[in-house]
Amino acid sequence: MVALRDVAAAAGVHPSTASRALNPAMRYLVADPVVARVQEVASRLGYRPNAVAMSLRTGRSRLIGALVPGIANPVFAPILAGAAEVLSSAGYALMVADPGDDNGRAAEFVEQLAARGADGLLLATASLRDDPALAACRARNIPAVLVNRGSEGMSSVVSDDRGGMALAVAHLLQLGHRRIALIAGPAQLSTGLRRSEGFEEALRAQGLAPDPALQEITAAYTREAGERAAARLIARHSDVTALSCANDLLALGAYDACRRAGLRIPEDISVTGHNDMPMVDLIEPPLTTVRIPHGEMGRQAAGLLLDRIGHGGGASDVVLPSALVVRGSTAAPRPTAPGAAPAARSARRRGPARPGHPEG
Amino acid sequence: MVALRDVAAAAGVHPSTASRALNPAMRYLVADPVVARVQEVASRLGYRPNAVAMSLRTGRSRLIGALVPGIANPVFAPILAGAAEVLSSAGYALMVADPGDDNGRAAEFVEQLAARGADGLLLATASLRDDPALAACRARNIPAVLVNRGSEGMSSVVSDDRGGMALAVAHLLQLGHRRIALIAGPAQLSTGLRRSEGFEEALRAQGLAPDPALQEITAAYTREAGERAAARLIARHSDVTALSCANDLLALGAYDACRRAGLRIPEDISVTGHNDMPMVDLIEPPLTTVRIPHGEMGRQAAGLLLDRIGHGGGASDVVLPSALVVRGSTAAPRPTAPGAAPAARSARRRGPARPGHPEG
DNA sequence: GAACCCCATACAATCGATTGCAAGAGCTTC
DNA sequence: GAAGCTCTTGCAATCGATTGTATGGGGTTC
Structure with missing residues (x-):
C-alpha cells in the first residue's frame, strides 16, 4: 500500500508538502512546479489517501450512518436509495444498520456509528417520544435528521x-x-x-x-x-x-x-x-x-443532513406533499335499500402504474 | 469525548495497561484488581473505544462493504438484509454503495471502500467476465464474495x-x-x-x-x-x-x-x-x-466472507436450492383443434402466499 | 549593503489505540 | 544472599495524514 510518505519521498519533498499539494484547499501554499511533480508521482504510484488516518486526524469521516427498521422494507428501501444517491455524489459513504423494532439495539447502533466517526445520522426508526437512539444522538452531539418520522426539536423530512x-x-x-x-x-x-x-x-x-x-x-x-x-x-x-x-x-x-x-x-x-x-x-x-415521494424524502433528508454538518444550522422540518392515486379498490357505495341493484361491475378502473424497479 | 488516556489517568495506570485490561485477549497480562478498576472506571466514564484509531493501528476495521445495483431492488434488498443481520451480530458494520449498472463507478466504489479500510466486500454487481470491481478487489487483495452472480475463481453464493x-x-x-x-x-x-x-x-x-x-x-x-x-x-x-x-x-x-x-x-x-x-x-x-432464498443467500455470503477474512481460505461456491411455486398463471394448454371447448375458468388457484414484510 | 518581507518548504506535534520491549518488584532456589 | 524467574506495569514507537510554527532563500527598498 502506497502512503503519502512514499509519494513525498519519490517526489523529493516532505510529506507535509505533498499533503498540501494534493489538497486543493491548501494547494496555494505550494509552488506550481512542485504541485505538478507531486501530482504526477501520486498518480503514477496509484496513491490513494488513507481515509482512516484522515478521519483520525481531522475528526471528519465523510461517513453517514443510517438506521432503518428493515432494509428490505418497501417503504424504507427507496428512502435509503435516495439518500445514498445524494450522499455518494457528495463524496460521503453510507453505513446502514438495521435494528428492526428494537429501540435498545437502535441506541447501541448509534453508539457504534459514533465510535466509527460518523459525521451524521439518518434516523428512520425514531418513535414519537423518548427514543433512545435520538437521545444518544443528542448526547454525542451528532447531527441527525429524521426520515418518515417526526419528533420535537430535531430536523425531519416527512410526507404530509x-x-x-x-x-x-x-x-x-x-x-x-x-x-x-x-x-x-x-x-x-x-x-x-x-x-x-x-x-x-x-x-x-x-x-x-x-x-x-x-x-x-x-x-x-x-x-x-x-x-x-x-x-x-x-x-x-x-x-x-x-x-x-x-x-x-x-x-x-x-x-x-x-x-x-x-x-x-x-x-x-x-x-x-x-x-x-x-x-x-x-x-x-x-x-x-x-x-x-420516498426517493425524494431520502434525497432531501440527505441534503438537509449535509447542510447541518456543513453550516450547523438549527432544526428544520420538511413536509413533502402526497398525492391520491385512484385505482380500482374504491367505488360508490351500493344504495342502502335492501334488494337494490348491485353496482355495475364493468370497466374496472386499472389506474396509473407505479414507476418500476429493475431486478436482478 | 472520553479517550483511553482519560480512563487510564482516572484509574491511575498507563494507557497501555488500560488497553490490555479492556481487551479480553490481552487481559491475562494484567492483575485482576487492576482489570476490575479499569473496567469500573471505563464504564463509569462511558468510555467507547475510538474505532477509527483502532482501525488505523491494527489495520482491521470490522467493516464490510457491499456493492449492489439498486438498494431498493426487490431482489437485492433482502440479500442485503440477510447479510446485515449476520454481519452485525458478528460485530461488523456494513457500508453500502450503489453504483447502479455502471461498472466504472463500481470499481471507483471498491477503491473508496478500500481506502476506508473495509475488511471485505460483498459484490452483487459482478458481470460474468472482466468485471472492473472484481479486478479492483484482486488488485487491492481484499477478500470478496459474489452474491447472486457467479464468476471464475472467486467465492460466490448463488441460487440454482x-x-x-x-x-x-x-x-x-x-x-x-x-x-x-x-x-x-x-x-x-x-x-x-x-x-x-x-x-x-x-x-x-x-x-x-x-x-x-x-x-x-x-x-x-x-x-x-x-x-x-x-x-x-x-x-x-x-x-x-x-x-x-x-x-x-x-x-x-x-x-x-x-x-x-x-x-x-x-x-x-x-x-x-x-x-x-x-x-x-x-x-x-x-x-x-x-x-x-434471498435472505439466506445474504446470510451465507456474509458468513463465507467472514470465514475468508478469519482463516483466509480459498474460493468456494455455494449453490442454494430454488423451489417452484405454482400459482395461477399456468394451466394446461387449450386443445389445438379449432373450436375446441375453452379451458374451465372456475376455481382459479391462488397458490401459497409469500412471507410478508413489515412496512412503515 | 543592511534591513525587511514574503514565499516556499521543512519540522514536529497530533489524532487514539495497540504492542514489542524494557524494567521493576517479588518470589523461589541453591 | 545472590542469581534467576515470573508477573505486572510502564515506555515509546507506530499506523498515515494534517497543520501550526519555524526556517531558509530570494527579492525589494531605502
Whole structure:
C-alpha cells in the first residue's frame, strides 16, 4: 500500500508538502512546479489517501450512518436509495444498520456509528417520544435528521401524513360513503398518529363526527394486523362501506379479510391504502392509495443532513406533499335499500402504474 | 469525548495497561484488581473505544462493504438484509454503495471502500467476465464474495439458476405445453446465462430441441423489456402456449403484453417467472414462479466472507436450492383443434402466499 | 549593503489505540 | 544472599495524514 510518505519521498519533498499539494484547499501554499511533480508521482504510484488516518486526524469521516427498521422494507428501501444517491455524489459513504423494532439495539447502533466517526445520522426508526437512539444522538452531539418520522426539536423530512390521509377520506366521502372505518397504524409512530388525525379532520371538514367504534388501532404495519382489524370491523359493523387504511400492507390485510368474509372490493366495500408501495397497482383490484415521494424524502433528508454538518444550522422540518392515486379498490357505495341493484361491475378502473424497479 | 488516556489517568495506570485490561485477549497480562478498576472506571466514564484509531493501528476495521445495483431492488434488498443481520451480530458494520449498472463507478466504489479500510466486500454487481470491481478487489487483495452472480475463481453464493429454470419448464411440459418460448435475461449476467441453459436442458431432457426463434434475449431485467419481448413472440408465433421468463419483472411485462394482445392468462397462454419477489402472489392471476432464498443467500455470503477474512481460505461456491411455486398463471394448454371447448375458468388457484414484510 | 518581507518548504506535534520491549518488584532456589 | 524467574506495569514507537510554527532563500527598498 502506497502512503503519502512514499509519494513525498519519490517526489523529493516532505510529506507535509505533498499533503498540501494534493489538497486543493491548501494547494496555494505550494509552488506550481512542485504541485505538478507531486501530482504526477501520486498518480503514477496509484496513491490513494488513507481515509482512516484522515478521519483520525481531522475528526471528519465523510461517513453517514443510517438506521432503518428493515432494509428490505418497501417503504424504507427507496428512502435509503435516495439518500445514498445524494450522499455518494457528495463524496460521503453510507453505513446502514438495521435494528428492526428494537429501540435498545437502535441506541447501541448509534453508539457504534459514533465510535466509527460518523459525521451524521439518518434516523428512520425514531418513535414519537423518548427514543433512545435520538437521545444518544443528542448526547454525542451528532447531527441527525429524521426520515418518515417526526419528533420535537430535531430536523425531519416527512410526507404530509395528515393531508394524504385526508385526501383518501375526501375521495371516499365524495363517492358517497358515510360510514367509513379507519384501520390506524401504531400510535407511537408519528405516521400512525398523524394519519389518524388526518382521517378525523377530513370527516369533520364534512361535518361528520368520527365514531371511535369505527377505528381499529393496529400494533404494527403488517398484513396480518390489517386482516385482524378489518375482520373485527366487518363483523361488528355491517353498515361500514369503506375501510381507510393507514398503510398499504394494512390494506392488503383488509383485502384478505374481505375475501374471507365474501365481500367484493369495491362493489361491496371500498378500501384505501397509504404509501403506494411497489406492485399495488397490479393486485386485484388495483389499490387506491396515497403516493408518497420516498426517493425524494431520502434525497432531501440527505441534503438537509449535509447542510447541518456543513453550516450547523438549527432544526428544520420538511413536509413533502402526497398525492391520491385512484385505482380500482374504491367505488360508490351500493344504495342502502335492501334488494337494490348491485353496482355495475364493468370497466374496472386499472389506474396509473407505479414507476418500476429493475431486478436482478 | 472520553479517550483511553482519560480512563487510564482516572484509574491511575498507563494507557497501555488500560488497553490490555479492556481487551479480553490481552487481559491475562494484567492483575485482576487492576482489570476490575479499569473496567469500573471505563464504564463509569462511558468510555467507547475510538474505532477509527483502532482501525488505523491494527489495520482491521470490522467493516464490510457491499456493492449492489439498486438498494431498493426487490431482489437485492433482502440479500442485503440477510447479510446485515449476520454481519452485525458478528460485530461488523456494513457500508453500502450503489453504483447502479455502471461498472466504472463500481470499481471507483471498491477503491473508496478500500481506502476506508473495509475488511471485505460483498459484490452483487459482478458481470460474468472482466468485471472492473472484481479486478479492483484482486488488485487491492481484499477478500470478496459474489452474491447472486457467479464468476471464475472467486467465492460466490448463488441460487440454482439452472435447476430453478428447469423446474419451471418441467412444470409447463407436464401440463402439456410443447411450444414454450423463453424470455431470457441479459447474457452478460450469470443469472441470465444460467437460466437460459436451464431452459434448454429441461427441453432436451424431454427430447425436445430448443427453437432459437422462440427465445428473446432482453437487455435488462425490466417490466418494459419483458413486455417488448413478449409482444414480439406473441406476434410472430401464434402457436406458443407458454412464456417462461427469466425473472418476475419480465413476467410482469409479459402480463402487460398478453393483456394488450387480448390473451387471457392462463387460459390462452401460461406465464412463469423467477425470483418470487414480494407481491407477485397478489397480482391477477397470481404468478407461478421460482422461489429463491434471498435472505439466506445474504446470510451465507456474509458468513463465507467472514470465514475468508478469519482463516483466509480459498474460493468456494455455494449453490442454494430454488423451489417452484405454482400459482395461477399456468394451466394446461387449450386443445389445438379449432373450436375446441375453452379451458374451465372456475376455481382459479391462488397458490401459497409469500412471507410478508413489515412496512412503515 | 543592511534591513525587511514574503514565499516556499521543512519540522514536529497530533489524532487514539495497540504492542514489542524494557524494567521493576517479588518470589523461589541453591 | 545472590542469581534467576515470573508477573505486572510502564515506555515509546507506530499506523498515515494534517497543520501550526519555524526556517531558509530570494527579492525589494531605502
